[in-house]
Amino acid sequence: MITCQRAVFVDSEFDAKKGQGERPGFPHCICAIEVFPDGHEVEHRLSAPYPERPPWERGDPYVTFGFALGAEAGSMIHASWTLPAPAVDLYAEYMVLHNSEMCRGDEGKKPGPSLIQACRRYGVPTMDAAHKDEMRALAYTKTNHTAEEIAALQRYCLDDDCRSTLRLFRAMWPYLDLARAPIRGAFMMQLERMRWRGLPIDVPLYRRAERCAPAIAVKMRSELNRKLGAEIYYSGVFKRAAMFRLMQQRGIPIPVDPKTGKFSCATRLLKPMIETYPEMKIFYEDKRMLDAITRLGLEIGTDNRHRIWVNPLATKTGRNNPTTKALWGLPHTMRSFMRVTTPDMAIAQVDFASEHIGIAAALSGDPTLMADYETGDPYRQFAAAALGINDPTELQRQVYKACVLGRIFGMGADTLARNLGISRSQAQRILDQMSARYSVLSAWLERILIKAAHLVPITCTLGWSLTASGQPGEERTFLNFPMQGNESELLRLVFARAGDLPIIGCAHDSFILEDHVDRIEQTVWEMQNIMRAASRDLLGGFELRAGCKPDQDITYFPNHFVDKREREDGMRHWDWLMRLIEEAENERAGERSGDSGRNVEGPKAGLRETAGTDNEARAESAQTEARI
Amino acid sequence: MPTTDQTNKTGEDTPKLSDAALKGNSGSHSETTPITPITVGEPTDAASLAIDQKHMEDYASSDLKPGVVECRRPPKGAYFTVIPEKVDGNWENRAYYFVLETEGRDPHLVAHAIAEAKKDEEDTIRPVLLVRFVLMNGTEGLWPIKLNPPDGKANKWNTSAMNVLHMAEGGKWVRIISKGEYRYNVSKKTMEEVPPKFSDRTFGELVNDAFPSDRRVTSLDHPIWDELANGTTK
Numbered sequence: 079m080i081t082c083q084r085a086v087f088v089d090s091e092f093d094a095k096k097g098q099g100e101r102p103g104f105p106h107c108i109c110a111i112e113v114f115p116d117g118h119e120v121e122h123r124l125s126a127p128y129p130e131r132p133p134w135e136r137g138d139p140y141v142t143f144g145f146a147l148g149a150e151a152g153s154m155i156h157a158s159w160t161l162p163a164p165a166v167d168l169y170a171e172y173m174v175l176h177n178s179e180m181c182r183g184d185e186g187k188k189p190g191p192s193l194i195q196a197c198r199r200y201g202v203p204t205m206d207a208a209h210k211d212e213m214r215a216l217a218y219t220k221t222n223h224t225a226e227e228i229a230a231l232q233r234y235c236l237d238d239d240c241r242s243t244l245r246l247f248r249a250m251w252p253y254l255d256l257a258r259a260p261i262r263g264a265f266m267m268q269l270e271r272m273r274w275r276g277l278p279i280d281v282p283l284y285r286r287a288e289r290c291a292p293a294i295a296v297k298m299r300s301e302l303n304r305k306l307g308a309e310i311y312y313s314g315v316f317k318r319a320a321m322f323r324l325m326q327q328r329g330i331p332i333p334v335d336p337k338t339g340k341f342s343c344a345t346r347l348l349k350p351m352i353e354t355y356p357e358m359k360i361f362y363e364d365k366r367m368l369d370a371i372t373r374l375g376l377e378i379g380t381d382n383r384h385r386i387w388v389n390p391l392a393t394k395t396g397r398n399n400p401t402t403k404a405l406w407g408l409p410h411t412m413r414s415f416m417r418v419t420t421p422d423m424a425i426a427q428v429d430f431a432s433e434h435i436g437i438a439a440a441l442s443g444d445p446t447l448m449a450d451y452e453t454g455d456p457y458r459q460f461a462a463a464a465l466g467i468n469d470p471t472e473l474q475r476q477v478y479k480a481c482v483l484g485r486i487f488g489m490g491a492d493t494l495a496r497n498l499g500i501s502r503s504q505a506q507r508i509l510d511q512m513s514a515r516y517s518v519l520s521a522w523l524e525r526i527l528i529k530a531a532h533l534v535p536i537t538c539t540l541g542w543s544l545t546a547s548g549q550p551g552e553e554r555t556f557l558n559f560p561m562q563g564n565e566s567e568l569l570r571l572v573f574a575r576a577g578d579l580p581i582i583g584c585a586h587d588s589f590i591l592e593d594h595v596d597r598i599e600q601t602v603w604e605m606q607n608i609m610r611a612a613s614r615d616l617l618g619g620f621e622l623r624a625g626c627k628p629d630q631d632i633t634y635f636p637n638h639f640v641d642k643r644e645r646e647d648g649m650r651h652w653d654w655l656m657r658l659i660e661e662a663e664n665e666r667a668g669e670r671s672g673d674s675g676r677n678v679e680g681p682k683a684g685l686r687e688t689a690g691t692d693n694e695a696r697a698e699s700a701q702t703e704a705r706i
Numbered sequence: 707m708p709t710t711d712q713t714n715k716t717g718e719d720t721p722k723l724s725d726a727a728l729k730g731n732s733g734s735h736s737e738t739t740p741i742t743p744i745t746v747g748e749p750t751d752a753a754s755l756a757i758d759q760k761h762m763e764d765y766a767s768s769d770l771k772p773g774v775v776e777c778r779r780p781p782k783g784a785y786f787t788v789i790p791e792k793v794d795g796n797w798e799n800r801a802y803y804f805v806l807e808t809e810g811r812d813p814h815l816v817a818h819a820i821a822e823a824k825k826d827e828e829d830t831i832r833p834v835l836l837v838r839f840v841l842m843n844g845t846e847g848l849w850p851i852k853l854n855p856p857d858g859k860a861n862k863w864n865t866s867a868m869n870v871l872h873m874a875e876g877g878k879w880v881r882i883i884s885k886g887e888y889r890y891n892v893s894k895k896t897m898e899e900v901p902p903k904f905s906d907r908t909f910g911e912l913v914n915d916a917f918p919s920d921r922r923v924t925s926l927d928h929p930i931w932d933e934l935a936n937g938t939t940k
Contacts, residue, residue, distance in 0.1 A: 081745045115742045141746050164746045248739070257747035257755050264749055441759045445894045517891050521881065524783045525843055539756040560759070574749035615753035 079257065080164060084140035086132075087111045087247070088162075089239035090153035091217045091231045099377035099385045101274055105153035106217055106228060109236040110134060111244055123232040128157035145169050145193045145243050147263055148270035148390075155274055161267045161577065164260035168246055171259055172196050173391040175250070178535070178545040181394045190392065197242055200249035205238040213238075258540045262391075264574035268581070269390055272573075275582045275592065276383030277405055278425075280417035280638060284376065287415075287655070290662035291371050297658050298368045305360050318343060321361075330355050331496040336554065345369075350484065350497040353476050366409040367651060375403045382419065388584070395559055396542040396566035397586050406585050410641040411651035416590075418635040424598040425639055426632045428605050429588030430568070430613070431623040432456060437561045437568075438486055440620035442522035446515055448620065457482060464511040481508045482516075486523070486561060488554035523557055530556040538563040539616040540570065562586075564616065571612045579605055595634065602626050775915040777805070777813050777836065777848045779867075785879035785893045786839045787902050788849075788871060799838040799909045805850055806831045806923060806930065813850065815917040817924045824926075828934065837871060838912060842879060842895075844903040848916050862887045 088110040093103030104126065112120040112134045122133055132154075134140065142162040144150050146169040151161055173180075173190055176199075180188045197204035213234040216227060223231070247254075287294070299311035308324040310317055321343045325332050330351070335342040345362050352359035378384050384405050392399035400407055405416060418425050430436070435456050439447035450456035457479035461470035464478060477498055484494050495505035513520045530536055530546045536556060537543040542563050546552050565586055572589070573581070579601055583590035589609075593601040609624035626632070633639050644652055747755050780786040789799040804821035806814040808830050816824070821831050834850040841847075851867045854860045866888035874880045879893035879900065893900075907915075923930055 079745050079747055079751060081743050083743050085741045085744060113741050115740055117740055141742075141744055164748055166746065247741070256744065257751070260746050261749050261752065261755075443895060443899070514891075517881070518894055521783060521785055521842075521893070528784075528843070537757055539759060540752070541757060564759075571749065571752050612752065616756045618756075618759070 080139050082139045082141040082164070083115055084134070084138070085113045085143060086134050086140055086162075087113070087143045087240045087244045088150050089144060089235050089243065090150050091213070091235050092149075092153055092156075093218045093221075094149065096387075097377055099276070099379040099383070101276075101379065101385070102149070102152035102156075103221070104156050106223060107232045107235050108132075108150075108153050108157065109232055109240055111236065111240045112140075113244070121236055123236055125228050125232065128159075130158070132159055132162075139164075141166060141260075142263075143168065143243060143247050145196065145239075145246065147266045148273075151267035151270035152274065155271065161264075161271070163264060165263035165267060166247075166254070166256065166259040167263045167266045168196065168243060168250060169193075170262040170266050170391060171250060171254055172199075173396075174255070174262070174541055174543075175253055177391075177394060177396070177543065178547070181544065182547045187392065187394050190389075193239065193242055193246070197246050197249075200246060202242065202245045202249050204242045204245070205234075209234070209238070255541050261540060261571055261574045264577065265570040266390060268573040268577050269388060271577070272581045272583065273385045273387065275580060276379065276381070276385040277416050277583050277590065278419045278423075278592070279376065279378055279382055279384045279405075279415055280419070281378060281382045283417075283659075284374075284378070284415045286659055286663065287371070288374050290659050290666070291374055293662035293665065294655070294658045295368060295372050297661065298364060298371065302361070302364045302368065305364070306357060310361075324357070328355075328357060330358060333493075333496065350480060350489075350493075351499075353480070354497060354499040363409070363411065363651060367411055367655070370402075370408050370412055371655075373402060376405060376415070377403055384416075391566075394544055394555065395562035396538070397562065397569075398584075406583065409651075411644050411647075412655065413641045414638040414644070414652050416639040418633055418637055418639075421635045422595050423592055424595050424632055424634045425582075426591045426593075426598055426602045426605075426626055426628075427588055427639075427642075428591065428602055428609065428624055428626040428631070429585075430565075430609060431625040433565055433568075433587045433622060434486065434561050435482065436613070436620070436622040437564050437617065438519060440617035440622075441560055441564065442516075442519040444516050444518035444522070447519050454623070460512070460515060463515060464508070478508070478512075481512050485509060485512055485520075486558060488557040526556055526560060527553055530559075536560060536563070538567045540567040542567055568612055568616055568622075571616060572609055575612060576605060576608045579608070581605075590639075598632055599628060602628070602632070775847060775912050777850055777916040779849055780839050780841065780847065780882055782882055782884065784841045784843070784845075785881045785891075785895075786841050786874065787877070787879050787897070788837055788839045788874045789904065790875040790877070801836055801909070801913075802833055802853075803836050803850075803913075804831050805834045805836075807850075808934070812921055813917075814921045814923050814928075814930055815913070817922075820923055820926065820928075824931075830934065836913065838904075838909055839874070840902050840904050842893075842900055842902075844905075846905055846907075846912065848912060 088108070090105045090108040092105040095101070095103055105128075107123065107125045108128065109124065110122040110132070112122065114120075120134070124133070140162075142165040144165070144167055147165055147167040154161055169190060177187075191199065194204050194207055194210065213231060216223075217231060220227070296314070299314060303309050303311055306324060308320055310320045310324065312320070322332055322341065324330075325343070332341045332343065333347040333351070334340065335344065335347060343361075345366055348358050348362050352362045376384050377386050386400055386404045388398040388400045388404070390398050402408075405413060408415075416425070431454075432451065435447070436451050438444075439451045439456075447456065450459040453459050455475075458470060458475050460482060461474045461478035462468060465474060470478075477500075480498055481494060484497070489497075491502050491506040491509055494500075494509065495502045498505065526536060530552070533546055535543040535545045536559055538560065544555075544559055544563070546556065569584065569586065573584075576589075580591055580593050581589050582592045589605060591598070591601055591605060606624040606626065610621050613622035613624075614620065630642070630645065638652075640649070640652075644650075791797045791800060804816040804818060806816050806828070816831050821833075824831060833853050835853060837849045837851060839847055839849050849871075851871060852861070852864045854864045870880060870882055870888050870890045873890055873892065877897050879895055879897070881891040881893065883889045883891060
């Protein structure tokens, strides 16, 4: 804990360049209200050129307050300032305090508030929305502001935004958890730093995919029909009835959507069945690629890097919730659009291994599950114990993995039976085996439900919480909430502590880092240490594994990033996509040559060149690995 | 030269929050309340700031008022324990009672004299051993263990319930499983890891809470006798 004699309420005006994949614009102004213990205030109105450090930085500790501090972090990075610490983001604190309230209703969680909305929620007088729009327009549409316009922006920034933030703080103060708020504040600013860096994209390849997307989609639909031997796409339209018919004919149970109570073939419901039914695996993977290719829209800046707002704290469990326009919103099979584009750089992926199970083991205190997690493969341990054998097959492991994860997600015997293609009694027997082996976990899960049913908030390690609203089907949310909620808390703590490391992307359990070739392994090592320490700190000393296999999880120039699952699948989908791009381009070129007699070799040669580069890159990478 | 414009301004000049603004936020600090010095946490403090997840266990946490006490078997799926009694001393957390139990009604406690008077005409009255128990989450209750009849013909449910009780009083967290008789699981969590949170209420207070005055039958005029003799629409 740190005691600060001064508080600084900061805001800045700039062009956010929303949806463009660019870094935020250079700040037109940065303003702040500095508050001293005697109530004395100093107002700061800054504009370019900015000083080396903020004028309120005087060597003694002070706390920074802001609303959506990520925006201010961007301005500070532009000004070459160190990001302030400790810092409290009232947007993040609002999301913590009002999560349950925002989750009520049938339409899912409501979006986070604007500063005006937050002020209104707390009865704090604030600016007029029309005035804000007017000032935003001024900030967004020009770069060569006059002195009068800069002064107007500064007035708005200080008198409206900073002053509203100060008033909002006073109103929220009695409810704020100031001990843990700086962790969230640091997280919000580090997210902006991550966005600032951006993910390197193979833009020429991506643009080709984008150009060919309509033709690729047609081919994908046609190939999917052929693979399944049924016309589930007719004239480009997905026919659900045809899919249901196919499932019935093949004896594949049709899942029921727990939200609607109706039969559904949504990919999220079919996912647990793909290891059991090969047709469902084909459908699931191809349909996801097809859906993605028809709405490709990565936001890529002029520096060929992909940047997106990850929409932090936006789900009920506190996870980030970026749009499907994000690279990480694409199916894992298509994440190879990311590529190391500079010879001296490398990209690494570090993830928490079996994070969900590890957190469940730590929180429930189930000694058997903890011991199984520590072996490195809890599912294999469970399968071996349940079957009374030493070395279960991969299929047996998958069955017991589905059971453990399914139980945590609130899955009953009927659903497990459907997903695994076994009888209900067999499924019940496996669930009973699990209850017997992990009896402490099972009892713990039941107690969480009891607690939730009593409308007592379920609170995670750093204060993120959710209270039941009494809606039907909430049990599944609460069975899973402690795990997902604490995964989110862990992610935030890792971000808060890894500010010096070059993180360029994240999923809920993994981080992407980019660094110089000669430093990447050291960076990975530092990241792993931070992740392990964070897990120990939040989970009562229980350490989660932070995995990164240098030979697989570090990508060197000029290779494409490859998701682990796609690699294990032999790059099947990625290669398929490349083939479809080639075919679509050839057909296009053929059409053009038919029209104008132009030679079609150009695009084909271009693709071969790319493919060749990739193959060479793989060979080169193998050599590099051999050297390592 | 940066165009930094620093204007000194005292807190007194700041606009006051309107009454309407403060309404509904009774905890709000007024604009004159000093903000600093202010103490905040740091990311390095996370280990000491992490909220102990044992709260998942105790929705009836110690800072809440004790809840309603129920006279029923410990719920399936929840681990419980009991307080062992001294072999050569008076029992403090269990006792024999007569309980009148009928389907659809809460159990009634029957005074010994009344039970004696009614024993030949009412088979709904049974002697039980009421045992104080507590769940891992801190919920307390009274477990009415039916006793085997004096003629020596043992009932396996009654006998197995006593076995579960003996296991629990041996300093274990146990969980009841009904499969043809009462069986049990013993938690791997020890009493040291999860200490039982018995409240400071006495056994007598628990009995009084579980059986409010209208469910204590101390006379032959109690409405329950009329209900049993003539029926009720309740």
